[in-house]
Amino acid sequence: xxxxxxxxxxxxxxxxxxxxxxxxxxxxxxxxxxxxxIIKYPSSKDPLxxxxxxxxxxxxxxxxxxxxxxxxxxxxxxxxPGTARHICCNLYVVNxxxxxxxxxxxxxxxxxxxxxxxxxxxxxxxxxxxxVQQRLxxxxxxxxxxxxxxxxxxxxxxxxxxxxxxxxxLFARLENGVLELKTKTANINNLLTLKNEHQGKTVxxxxxNAKSVTEHDELGAHPxxxxxxxxxxxxxxxxxxxxxxxxxxxxxxxxxEYRETIKSIFEHVRPSQVAWISLSTLRYHKxxxxxxxxxxxxxxxxxxxxxxxxxxxxxxxxxxxxxxxRFMWQELKSVAANIPVYFCMESPAVWRAVSGGLPxxxxxxxxxxxxxxxxxxxxxDDLRR
Amino acid sequence: MVSxxxxxxxxxYRADNALADLVTKLSPxxxxxxxxxxxxxxxxxxxxxxxxxxxxxxxGREGVGTEAIVSVELWQAILAEKxxxxxxxxxxxxxxxxxRYPLKQALLEELQSxxxxxxxxxxxxxxxxxxxxxxxLTLSLSFASPGELKENxxxxxxxxxxxxxxxxxxxxxxxx
Ligand code: SF4
Numbered sequence: 001x002x003x004x005x006x007x008x009x010x011x012x013x014x015x016x017x018x019x020x021x022x023x024x025x026x027x028x029x030x031x032x033x034x035x036x037x038i039i040k041y042p043s044s045k046d047p048l049x050x051x052x053x054x055x056x057x058x059x060x061x062x063x064x065x066x067x068x069x070x071x072x073x074x075x076x077x078x079x080x081p082g083t084a085r086h087i088c089c090n091l092y093v094v095n096x097x098x099x100x101x102x103x104x105x106x107x108x109x110x111x112x113x114x115x116x117x118x119x120x121x122x123x124x125x126x127x128x129x130x131x132v133q134q135r136l137x138x139x140x141x142x143x144x145x146x147x148x149x150x151x152x153x154x155x156x157x158x159x160x161x162x163x164x165x166x167x168x169x170l171f172a173r174l175e176n177g178v179l180e181l182k183t184k185t186a187n188i189n190n191l192l193t194l195k196n197e198h199q200g201k202t203v204x205x206x207x208x209n210a211k212s213v214t215e216h217d218e219l220g221a222h223p224x225x226x227x228x229x230x231x232x233x234x235x236x237x238x239x240x241x242x243x244x245x246x247x248x249x250x251x252x253x254x255x256x257e258y259r260e261t262i263k264s265i266f267e268h269v270r271p272s273q274v275a276w277i278s279l280s281t282l283r284y285h286k287x288x289x290x291x292x293x294x295x296x297x298x299x300x301x302x303x304x305x306x307x308x309x310x311x312x313x314x315x316x317x318x319x320x321x322x323x324x325x326r327f328m329w330q331e332l333k334s335v336a337a338n339i340p341v342y343f344c345m346e347s348p349a350v351w352r353a354v355s356g357g358l359p360x361x362x363x364x365x366x367x368x369x370x371x372x373x374x375x376x377x378x379x380x381d382d383l384r385r
Numbered sequence: 386m387v388s389x390x391x392x393x394x395x396x397x398y399r400a401d402n403a404l405a406d407l408v409t410k411l412s413p414x415x416x417x418x419x420x421x422x423x424x425x426x427x428x429x430x431x432x433x434x435x436x437x438x439x440x441x442x443x444x445g446r447e448g449v450g451t452e453a454i455v456s457v458e459l460w461q462a463i464l465a466e467k468x469x470x471x472x473x474x475x476x477x478x479x480x481x482x483x484x485r486y487p488l489k490q491a492l493l494e495e496l497q498s499x500x501x502x503x504x505x506x507x508x509x510x511x512x513x514x515x516x517x518x519x520x521x522l523t524l525s526l527s528f529a530s531p532g533e534l535k536e537n538x539x540x541x542x543x544x545x546x547x548x549x550x551x552x553x554x555x556x557x558x559x560x561x
Binding site: 293297300302303305307309317318319320321322323324326349353 | 442443445446448485486487488489492516517518519520556557558559560
């Protein structure tokens with residue numbers, strides 16, 4: 001089994017001139033200690049940026065050990081882009097970091113960031129917090145479900161940055177916001193200290209999988225057991241917890257392994273402590289396939305019974321996809337019929353075929369699909385973007 | 386180093402870099418099979434690319450070298466058949482596709498047999514969605530008179546309640 005990522009794996013830190021005096025930069029450098037090479041860097045551009053295709057795999061590996069501290073100048077709060085003709089779950093994303101030191105074979109960031117592979121942490125977080133606060137306060141009747149795990153793992157840097165120590169109390173104060181921290185780690189020490197402050201406005205969620213997938217295809221992540229133990233501790237501290245089965249992988253014996261993972265969830269948390277569970281089967285952009293094969297020749301993920309769909313994504317054939325989603329749905333619902341389960345980016349046809357209706361039909365998942373605050377929403381919102 | 390025979394072939398037909406690159410991913414022990422394929426079946430570059438991709442993907446799936454996929458016996462058997470070159474090409478590709486996508490091939494076979502028996506019994510030819518994606522079946526019917534249309538309507542009604550039609554939907558929707 002691969003070992004878990006630690007901050008000692010970071011070899012080099014570039015500190016851009018504009019971030020040098022930021023408090024967060026100083027905190028990160030102080031916590032990284034002396035074993036890391038620190039380079040003062042005049043620019044905020046990716047130091048490993050390359051357009052040469054041949055170098056990209058090697059740079060990607062180097063990028064996983066290299067960190068750039070810089071400031072972010074774009075729009076902090078963005079609506080998740082979703083997928084055309086698929087039902088969208090109304091998520092907003094905030095990225096305090098870009099890139100991930102964990103190394104999942106199926107990670108889309110490998111394709112997305114292949115020309116800019118250095119890990120980045122943005123140090124102007126006061127600006128991030130102010131932007132989020134202003135935006136949410138400007139639209140008080142809208143419910144914002146905000147996730148920080150789009151461009152990396154939400155908690156992987158938390159013991160360096162203490163980002164959660166600011167974000168969780170912020171969302172506790174904002175009436176129309178729910179924060180989701182999505183992770184494959186067990187880094188919840190900071191969260192546990194906020195036990196009396198989170199006000200139930202932060203959902204801590206774990207990406208889970210069949211045990212063999214976590215062992216072979218989620219390099220650097222915490223083992224399944226440790227993720228679930230962390231979930232139990234978070235739930236005990238009063239947080240609602242979420243779980244994402246993403247990606248569900250088809251392999252010989254998949255039913256037994258996924259059933260086992262589902263069983264383990266409820267050995268650690270009670271159904272009433274679960275905010276939501278999402279399901280999505282393995283799919284990836286065509287460009288990712290060759291990267292996966294080159295970087296992870298042992299992985300079986302690129303060789304499933306998949307096809308290239310019109311949107312240039314590789315997916316399992318529909319009968320296989322539906323069989324897997326139905327199995328997961330039924331297993332989860334057999335534990336607790338009201339548990340909020342949803343499909344991430346699936347078509348209305350898939351919803352109908354597996355759940356027997358569209359998401360709005362299940363009142364237990366209104367929080368995910370409803371864009372209005374409780375009591376202010378007529379629930380007639382168009383679910384399709 | 387790719388064998389001279391293979392690189393000559395790639396040069397002669399001006400193969401692009403992507404195909405040349407794919408060839409280098411085959412194990413050298415599979416070169417005799419590829420050389421024999423070039424001589425016996427004189428494939429187009431496109432066909433060659435399809436075969437190499439299938440070999441590489443089956444090897445990745447099964448965790449074996451590309452040389453272990455097509456046995457000498459199988460290859461000799463394909464070559465010994467009294468088929469045309471094109472038919473032999475088709476047979477090889479189908480064999481590899483079945484190995485690469487066993488579930489898909491089994492599904493397609495089951496669907497085809499259901500479609501065929503419905504055609505025999507009801508006279509309608511039905512198409513399943515492309516790549517089995519979606520839940521819409523298509524059938525076309527033509528008629529030369531109102532009377533023929535009426536007759537079709539009656540046959541359609543009996544098709545609609547045929548258990549085999551339900552089985553087709555069950556297969557497409559992953560219920561079987
Ligand atoms: S944890 Fe998420 S972001 Fe990080 S490598 Fe895995 S899939 Fe990518």
